[in-house]
Amino acid sequence: MRRFDSSMIRRMTCVLAGSLLCASAALAQQASRPQPIVAWSAKPVQATPWTAPNKPHWKLSDVLAKHAGQRSWQEAIVSDRDFVAKYISMAPGEKTPRQFFADDRVFWFVQSGRMRVSIDGQEPFVATKGFMVQVPYRTSYSIETEGSEPSLRFEVTGAQAIPLYPVDATPAPLDGRKYLKVTYTGRGTYDEVNKPYIDFTKDVVNANGRGGPFVKDDKTFANMIRGAGTPPPPSTNLGHFHIGYGEFWLILEGKIDYLIEGVPFFSAEPGDVVYAPQGRWHRASFGGTGMATRLAINPRPDGMHNFQAPEND
The missing domain is CATH 2.60.120.10 (Jelly Rolls)
Structure with missing residues (x-):
């Protein structure tokens, strides 16, 4: 018969305790996962159609081909109740006015080129291909294309968002709107998730x-x-x-x-x-x-x- 000394017994006890802990942790993890709930959901009988410019698949190659030879252009890609999204190309040296949106974040993905981004409260930075940039509501920003090639970005704004301008900027004309001087308080902020940019x-x-x-x-x-x-x-x-x-x-x-x-x-x-x-x-x-x-x-x-x-x- 094999004898077990005290050290062996302690090791075996630790192994057994560890196994029990692992099993308990696995069970706890499974228990913490949300369990599916079965319910009746009101799916439309007639499938919701795509309304232009929305369509199942926009190919970037087709968008670029459509605007071949142009350096400054815009192409509407998405427009629905919640968002407007566009591809926007800006020629070298072109710059947006300083502007902001009242209640919506704006964000974009840089597809190509170089752009200098200036956001109130942040150090200006250069965003290149692969950068994702976002600006909180009521925070002024501007974008300028650097280098010898146009910059191209995919930009998303709120569906009802229209640009506002700091008092020292000149508003761009907007059909059906008249710009007036107003006062306001507060503005959006960045946090652990919402950062100015990521590469x-x-x-x-x-x-x-x-x-x-x-x-x-x-x-x-x-x-x-x-x-x-x-x-x-x-x-x-x-x-x-x-x-x-x-x-x-x-x-x-x-x-x-x-x-x-x-x-x-x-x-x-x-x-x-x-x-x-x-x-x-x-x-x-x-x-x-x-x-x-x-x-x-x-x-x-x-x-x-x-x-x-x-x-x-």
């Missing part, structure tokens, strides 16, 4: 990061979703739909595979924009063989995802 290539790709929210407040959510390419799910997996709002994605890296109700399966590449109207089933997955990232944009940080219920529920 996506340096801070996420080169750091092998997982992404996460870049903009998150009570009515704007721009979330980087990153992962390795995998085979697409079966066509029986419809994904989910949202009630009351659409969702769109800017592809930042790699390939993203999409299945949207009423649209054949397709893949989107960097710079492309994909849009799913409210109430339509949609599914996004990481395509290709490398890493892929999409910036998911919608107005609800905790928006409800209506997934398929199991057949026996």
Whole structure:
């Protein structure tokens, strides 16, 4: 019969205790995960149509081809109840006026070129390809293209947001509006999530990061979703739909595979924009063989995802 000395007994006790702790931790983690709730959801019988400029898939290559030879141009990509999104090209030396928005953040992704960004309260900085920049409400900012090439950005603003100007700036004419001097108080701030900018290539790709929210407040959510390419799910997996709002994605890296109700399966590449109207089933997955990232944009940080219920529920 094998004898166990006191030190062996202590080691065995520690191993057993560690195993119990691991098992308890795993059970606790499972218990803390939200359990799916089955309910009736009012999905539109007639699928919500795409209304121009919204469409299932905007290819950046098509946008660039349309504006070939132009140095300053704008192309409307998204316009719905919540957001307006555009591709904006500015020629070298071109500069926006100092402006701000009353109640909405503005954010953009630099697709190419160099731009000097000046934001009240921040040191001016140069944003190049891959930078994501955001400005809180009631905070003045301006953008100027540097270098010999145009700068190109994908910019998102609130649907009802119109520019306001500091009193020492000259407002640009706006149809149906008359600019008056007013007074106001307060302005938006930055925090641990909402930062002036990140360099996506340096801070996420080169750091092998997982992404996460870049903009998150009570009515704007721009979330980087990153992962390795995998085979697409079966066509029986419809994904989910949202009630009351659409969702769109800017592809930042790699390939993203999409299945949207009423649209054949397709893949989107960097710079492309994909849009799913409210109430339509949609599914996004990481395509290709490398890493892929999409910036998911919608107005609800905790928006409800209506997934398929199991057949026996």
